[in-house]
Amino acid sequence: MPTNVVMPQMGESIAEGTIVRWIKRVGDKVDRDEPLFEISTDKVDAEIPAPAAGILAEIRAKEGETVPVDSVVAVIGEAGGAVAAPPPPAQVVAPASAPPVAPAPAPAAPQPSAAPRPEPLPPAATTPARAPAPAAATAPSRDELRRQKSSPLVRKIAREHNIDIGQIPGTGIAGRVTKHDILEYLEGGPEGERAPAPPAAAAPPAAPAFRPGERVEVVPMSVMRKRIAEHMVLSRRTSAHVHSVFEVSFSRVAKIREAKKAEFERLGAKLTYLPFIIKAAVDALREVPIVNASIDGDNIVYKKDINVGVAVALDWGLIVPVVRNADEKNLFGLARATNDLASRARAKQLKPEEVQGGTFTITNPGVFGAQFGMPIINQPQVAILGVGAIEKRPVVIDDAIAIRPMAYLTLGYDHRLVDGAVADQFMSVVKKQIENFDESV
Numbered sequence: 001m002p003t004n005v006v007m008p009q010m011g012e013s014i015a016e017g018t019i020v021r022w023i024k025r026v027g028d029k030v031d032r033d034e035p036l037f038e039i040s041t042d043k044v045d046a047e048i049p050a051p052a053a054g055i056l057a058e059i060r061a062k063e064g065e066t067v068p069v070d071s072v073v074a075v076i077g078e079a080g081g082a083v084a085a086p087p088p089p090a091q092v093v094a095p096a097s098a099p100p101v102a103p104a105p106a107p108a109a110p111q112p113s114a115a116p117r118p119e120p121l122p123p124a125a126t127t128p129a130r131a132p133a134p135a136a137a138t139a140p141s142r143d144e145l146r147r148q149k150s151s152p153l154v155r156k157i158a159r160e161h162n163i164d165i166g167q168i169p170g171t172g173i174a175g176r177v178t179k180h181d182i183l184e185y186l187e188g189g190p191e192g193e194r195a196p197a198p199p200a201a202a203a204p205p206a207a208p209a210f211r212p213g214e215r216v217e218v219v220p221m222s223v224m225r226k227r228i229a230e231h232m233v234l235s236r237r238t239s240a241h242v243h244s245v246f247e248v249s250f251s252r253v254a255k256i257r258e259a260k261k262a263e264f265e266r267l268g269a270k271l272t273y274l275p276f277i278i279k280a281a282v283d284a285l286r287e288v289p290i291v292n293a294s295i296d297g298d299n300i301v302y303k304k305d306i307n308v309g310v311a312v313a314l315d316w317g318l319i320v321p322v323v324r325n326a327d328e329k330n331l332f333g334l335a336r337a338t339n340d341l342a343s344r345a346r347a348k349q350l351k352p353e354e355v356q357g358g359t360f361t362i363t364n365p366g367v368f369g370a371q372f373g374m375p376i377i378n379q380p381q382v383a384i385l386g387v388g389a390i391e392k393r394p395v396v397i398d399d400a401i402a403i404r405p406m407a408y409l410t411l412g413y414d415h416r417l418v419d420g421a422v423a424d425q426f427m428s429v430v431k432k433q434i435e436n437f438d439e440s441v
Contacts, residue, residue, distance in 0.1 A: 003052040005036065005074040007067050015176060017041045018066045018223045019073065024056045030076060037073070038348065040223035044319065044355045047348050054078050156380070157182050159297055160238065179230055186237070224317040235379045240415040243374050246427045249435050250390050250405040256439050264335055273390055275334035277362060277409075278308055279441060280433035281385055282327045285360060288426040292359045294380045295417055309358030309378060310338055312345045313368075319345050320378060322358040331441050366390060372408035382417050385430070386410040 007017050017039040024036050035047040036056070057077035061067050154177055158165050168185045170177040210216045221229070253276045264271040285292045285306050294301045306327040309320040321341035323329070329337065344350050361378040364387040372388035388408040395404050409430060413423045 001078070002057065003054065003076040004072045005048075005051060005076060007039070007061075007069050007071045007073055008048060009069040016066050016068050019061050019063055020045070020223060021063055022059060023047070024050075026056055026059055028056050029079070030054060030056055040227075041352075044350050044352050045224055045316075045348050046350065046352075050076060052076050153379075154179055154182050156296075157186075157234070157238075161186060179234070183230065183234065183237075222316055224319075228317055231379065232376050235376050238379055239377050239382070241374075241377065241412055242415045242420065242423070243410055243412050244420065244423050244427055245372055245408050245410045246431050248407055248409050248431045249395070250407055251435075252437050253434055254390075254405045256437060260331075264332060267332065267336075269332060269335040270339055271331075271335050272338075273387075274310070274338055274362070274364065275331050276434065276437060277385070277387060277430075278310070278323065278326055278334050278338070279331060280430045280437070281308065281360065281362060282306055283433045284426045284429035286327065287429050288422060290422060291383045291413070291418060291426050293382055293417065294359075295382065295414070296380075300417065303359040305357075305359065307357050307359045309361040309381075310341065311361065311363035312342050314346060319350070319355060320358060320361060321345050321350055321354050322356065324357065361385070362387065366407060372410045374410060375412045377412055377414055382414040383423070383426075384412045386412065 018041070019037055020040050021038040022036075023038065024030055024034075030036060030050045030053060032051070032053045033049040036050040038045065038047050054076040055078070056074060058075040059073070060075070061071070061073040067073060155165065157163075157179070163182070163185070165177050165182070168177050168181050171181055250273065253273060257271055257273065257276070261271045289302055290300070292303050292306060294303065305325060308323045308326040310323060311318055311320050321344075323334065323337045323341065326334065326337075341350070341354065344354075358378065358381065360381060361375075361384045363373070363375050363384060365373040365375075366387050366389035369389050373386045375384045375386040377384050386409070388410070390405055390407040392403050393406045394401050395406060396402075397404075409427065411423050411427050
C-alpha cells in the first residue's frame, strides 16, 4: 500500500512549513526513519524522516514551496511499484519569497480560494470591520475566521497596536493573516490598502541596494534568514531597548574550569565558560524575577520556570535552542545540555519544543572576538544577556596592576517593564556569582 508523506506540524502555533530541500529523489529507495526532506518554519529547521520504507514514488511539493501542515507532499510506494511522472501542479501555496498573487484577470467563475482582496475600507475610524448583518448567527464571518487562523504572535501584535485583524487582507493559507501581513499593515500597507495616516514629513526614498552596471550577485534570502529579519524588526518595534554593560573577572571560573575540564570530558561533556554564565544568570533570575517575565497587554506575566535560550550560530543563520528548567541542573547538567543542543542544532535535528518556551536568552558574540554587543531581545522575553570575549587584561587590584581574564557582559532589556536600577541589580548578581563561583555546584 502506498504511504502518504505529510507536512508535519512543528509546533503548536505552526500552520505551514517551507520545503527547503528534498534529500531523496523520485525513484530512490528509502528506509523507515531515514531523512527524506528538509523543512523550515518560524521556529526551526529540521530534517523530516520517512514514515515507511519503500520507493519514493511521487513528490507533490517542490523545493521552495510553502504548504499547510498535514498536506500530502510525497508518496512512498512499495519496492518495485510504479513511479510517478514529474510532479503535477500540486495544490500548494506559493513560495514564501514570492509576492502575493494577484487575482486572475478574467475567470468565468472565480473560486473562493482565489477571491480578490477586499476593497480598501473608508478612512473613518468608526467604520465597522465586519458586515453589519451576518447571514447566520452561528456561522463565523471571514473576519472571525482570519482572527481564529492567525497565530498567537499575530494576535499579540494586533492587541499591542489596537488593530482589528479583520481589517487586514490575509495572504496566508485560507486567508490567514501572517506576521508579514500585519507588519506590512503597520508600515502603511501595500498599494495604499490601509487608511491614510495623518500627514507627516515625507521620508526620503530608500537608497537603492545597487546601481545599474555594478558587479553584484543577487541571491534570495533563505526561509530562516527572512524569519530572523522579521523577528528582529518586530522586536525593535515592540520593546523599548536599553543596554547595561558590566566588566566581570573570570579568574575564579577559569581555575575551576581548568580543574574540572578533564573530568567533564571523561563523562562526555565539554566544559566551556557558558555553563558557568548560565548558572550565574539563573541565580540572578531567581533574585530578580521580573527579568524572567513577559508583557501581555497591560499585564505582567511572571514565569515560574527558568528556561534559558542559548543562541547558536549556524552557517545559514541563527537558532536559539532552549535549556529547559535550567535552575534544576548543576554545572555538569548545564554543560551536557548546551553541548547536546548546539550539536543537534548544527545537524538540523532539533525538535520544535526545543526552540520554544524560552524565558531568558544568552548570546555569545565573544567567541568571534567581539568585546561586547548590543543584542536585540528575543520576543516575548524582556531581557537578553550578551557575552563578550573572555581574555586577559591589565586590571587594578589593591592599588596594583594585575593580569586577569576579563569580559564585558551586556544586558539588553525592555524598559517598558525593567527599569535601569532593576537591570543593574540583576547584573550585579551575575557579576557576584561569576567572580565568587561556588565550586560545589
